[in-house]
Amino acid sequence: WAKLPELYRVLVLKAFRPDRLVYAMTGFVGAHLGERYLNVSSSLASLLPRSAPGTPILFVLSPGADPVREVEELAEKNGVYVENGRLHMVSLGQSQEAVAEAAIVAARKAGGWVLLQNLHMMLDWSAA
Secondary structure, X not given: OOOOOHHHHHHHHHHHOHHHHHHHHHHHHHHHOOXXXXXXXXXXXXXXXXXXXXXXXOOOOOOOOOOHHHHHHHHHHOOOOOOOOOEEEEEOOOOOHHHHHHHHHHHHHHOOEEEEEOXXXXXXXXXX
């Protein structure tokens, strides 16, 4: 166990002890990315000023967590709506790559937001 790289230990925990994954990921992120990524506000509104078109906000969620309502509320406060074409919400999987890519291109051109859900379903696509 001690000889395994830390990322492999996290993956083993995910497979055999998913209840310990949050603790393991906290240690991994703190060690490899820095404490600043662990000490963030839980309010999406407070994260928004730190984001930019080239700096997205990513959520690593535990089972049962869903930020969609908070994203929709914040978008509404900022004049970003599905109806005006500035908010795109795509649930990935089953041939949604083209839909997601089109949403990203449209948001990039018009300054909109894209919420990609179930990104784990498209790991090959998202790594490109």
